Amino acid sequence: MCRCDNFKGFGMNSHKLTKKLSSCSRLLLLLYFVQGEAILLAAGCPPYEPSDYCCLASKITVSPAGQYPRYIQYSSGTFGGTTEGCGYGCITGGVGECGGDHTWGCSTSQGGLITGAVTYTSNLQMTPESGCVLPRVSEAVNYSILVDIAKPQGTISFPESGAIVKSDDMITGEATDDYQLWAISAGSQYYSFLGDLPRQDDGGYLYYDRADSRNASWELPVSAVGRCVDTLQEITLNLYDAVGNTEEIKHSIYVDCSVPLVTIDEPSTYANAWSDPTRPVIRGYASDDIGIAKMWLVIRDMDADRYWNGSGWQAGAAIISVVAPVGKTGSWEYIGLTKNDLRSGRFAIKAYAKDKVDRVGMAQVTVGYTKRLYLGKMDFTSYTIHAKDIRNIARSEDTNSFITKTGEDVIGVSAEITPYRITGTLSPYVKWDVFGANGVSGNPVPALVGNPSRFYTRIPPIPVYKDGRGAPLSYTAFPRLEYEYEGETQKYHSPSWKTISQDNLDTLRQEYVDLATTYSLPRTSFDMDLPAFPGLLVSPGFETSRHDWHILKYLNSKAIALGNAVGPFGVILRPNSGYRCPIGNKDPNVGGEYNSIHMLGRALDYQQEGINSSNDNWTVWKQSQNQGATEYLLYDQLNCRVNNGDLSAYTEFKLPIMINVKCPKQNEFLRRVTSYRHGHAGW
Known part of the structure; x- marks a missing residue:
């Protein structure tokens, strides 16, 4: 329906307006629909009144918002704009219902592309006396809108209805729309047919006129709509076109959510x-x-x-x-x-x-x-073997330790088998694994008898450790049951074992074996006596606290006697080395002889001290002979060494006073001739 409204002088030249209209008449427009189009059959506006005039021309515009081809509209479609003119006006030619005033609009429930023109007519005219140019009393403008009234259509291609799917599968399908698809959603997940393109702007829903927006494939995760239940469930997907027309797609599936x-x-x-x-x-x-x-x-x-x-x-x-x-x-x-x-x-x-x-x-x-072996009525695997004890059976005392020297390296192990005593039937199946340096395995010798039973194993040959071991030796014995059955060897290791380790004293004695010295000292040769002089337990440059044991009992007595012997001469005995363990004797800073009697606790070294050091050392050297020393040596300032008077060649050197002398033989050591740096006495 078109309508005429009173504009109340909007936009007119008021100084030339002599009269205002107080009313307007309305005209009913009859519309017929032919082939889906709205066609205006009769139209008209109120008559002009000659006594009124103005100089404002009629004008009408259509707003671009919602206009095709940029936009597509949801039903009902609308279009409109603004007008300018004198007095009352009328808009004709629109489809559906149109409204007047300076802002006008029309709407329609039709679908499809709708085009046409609307005309605005002013109801005032000019009298010739006004001096104005005759204004336009009417003006037409074209419009074009695209209205989508149909729902989109969708199908599911996977899975089939009633099928079982994984929760991480994708539901796939196809969608069509007469103009433009927008999205399909399932729960919080959705698939956009427009991709990154915007759906709308301030003017309305955008229309891209693309084939792939009218017919397209889609996919959505099963997890968005399916639940982890073990029954058939109905899922619902919502398909939308560009203007919001919606179609529901329903489907029935089983959802498998877990691995078996x-x-x-x-x-x-x-x-x-x-x-x-x-x-x-x-x-x-x-x-x-x-x-x-x-x-x-x-x-x-x-x-x-x-x-x-x-x-x-x-x-x-x-x-x-x-x-x-x-x-x-x-x-x-x-x-x-x-x-x-x-x-x-x-x-x-x-x-x-x-x-x-x-x-x-x-x-x-x-x-x-494990293949089963029966000994009598008892399954072999039903027996249990245990290590009960381990001892050094080559020594009558101190049986909890050992050294690798022959005669002290035979280890005995006690074992028992439950629930029955070890008999002659079981004995051949009992074996041992003894772990350590060059470990041994095999049957016990002699055969096991009694309960508990004892067998012996000799510690195997041990390689020589010329620089010492750094830690005590130990051996661990594991008993096992072992048999051959149907060509297979079976072993059942005991969950229990026993270990024998060297104590501190045998760790020291092992050095004498490892460094291949000619000395073989029993345990009774060693003591824990305190040194009579602090230097008797010092090896220069060597850590001496590795052992609790040493040999000082004899050396203490000799050092005390020698100290007493030099005392009347005003000399104080200053030993700087006495007992040495084999590794300490071998230290490069010590320079001990291969079989030095220091390792037997039968030698001491002394060195000069004070102003009269040369005389002091000479006095000690002289008195050591009187105290029965079999080794008595002095060393001059150039390290000229005399070994028991046997010097095959003399060493020449010059004293500060430029007197040429030779390193004297032992019996030629003289006072004040050279500075004797230190000396040695051994028994």
């Missing part, structure tokens, strides 16, 4: 063995939220690297089908493996379960299998 659970309960995962080795059954449990479709096993002989194929062993991988539980949960079992098919060793068993959407669950166990 499968266990191996026999053989035991914890015991790693069959509960009944005569009947090596493999069984377990399997379940799935929708259902198990298939099960199979892979059985591998780990020692021989071969696979069980259901009737025999083969080199390559093989699978064995297993009857799967019916429904969603249940037990399974495989009895196709017998004790005759197995050899003693390790076997890896893997059980697989596949559900109806091809998810696969797996369980595995590594199991040991």
Whole structure:
């Protein structure tokens, strides 16, 4: 319907307006619809009144908002704009219902592309006397809108209705629309057919006129609409076109949310063995939220690297089908493996379960299998062996330690077998592993008898450690039961063991063996006496606290006697080295002889001290002879060494006073001739 409104002088030249209209008449427009188009059959505006005039021209515009081809509209479609003119006016030619005033608009419930023109007519005219140019009394303008009144259409291509799908699968399908698709949604997830293109701006819904926006494929995650339940469920997807027309798509599916659970309960995962080795059954449990479709096993002989194929062993991988539980949960079992098919060793068993959407669950166990040997009525594996004691049986005392010297290296181990005594029947099957440097294994000698029973093992030859070991030696004995059955060697190691380690004294004595000295000192040769002079336990440049033991009892007495002997001459004995352990004697800073009697605690060194040091050292040297020393030496300032008076060649040197002398023989040591740096006395 078109309408005339009173503009109340808007936009007119008021100084020339002599009269205002107080009313307007309305005209009903009759519209007929022919082939989907609205056509104006009769139109008119109120008559002009000659007594009124103005100089404002009529003008009408259409707003670009919502106009085709940039925009597409949702029904009802609208278009409109603004007008300018004198007095009252009228708009004609629009489809649907149009409204007047300086802002006008029309709407229609039609769909499709709608085009045409609207005309604005002013109801004032000019009188010739006004002096104005005759204004336009009417003006027309074209419009064009695209209105989408149809819903989009969509189909689902995957999955089929009633199918089972994974929760991480995608639902896929196709969508069509007469003009432009926008999106399809499922829960909080949606798929946009426009991609990154904006759907609208301030003018309305944008129209891109693209083929791939009218016919397109889509995908959405099952997890957006499906729930983790074990029943058939209906899902709903919403399909939208560009202006918001919506179509619901309904579908029914099962959703599988988890991988099948499968266990191996026999053989035991914890015991790693069959509960009944005569009947090596493999069984377990399997379940799935929708259902198990298939099960199979892979059985591998780990020692021989071969696979069980259901009737025999083969080199390559093989699978064995297993009857799967019916429904969603249940037990399974495989009895196709017998004790005759197995050899003693390790076997890896893997059980697989596949559900109806091809998810696969797996369980595995590594199991040991042992052929059974019966001794009388007792299964061999039912016996238990324990280490009870370990001793050095080559020594009558101090049996908790040892050295590798022959005669002190025989170790005895006590053992017992339960629940029965060790008999002649069991004895051949008992063996030992003794771990340490060059460890030993094998049967005990002599054979085990009694309960507990004792056997002996000699510590094996030990390589020479010329620089010492740095730590005490120790040996650990592990008893085991071992037998051969059907061509296989079987071992059952005891969970208990015993260890024998060198004590501090034997650790010291081991140095005499390792450094291959000619001295063989019993344990009674060593003491813990305090030194009579601090220097008697000093090895220059060497850490002396590695041992609690030493040999000082004899050396203390000799040092005290020598100190008393030099005292009347006003000399104080200053020893700087006495007893040395073999490693300390070998230290480069010491420079001890290979078989130095320092290692026997029978020698001491002394050095100059004070102003009269040369005389002091000479006095000590002289008195050491009187005290029965068999070794008595002095060293001059150039390290000229005289060994018991035997000097095959003299060493020449010059004193500060430029007197040419020769290094004297032992019996030629003179006072004040040279500065004797230090001396040595040994017994």
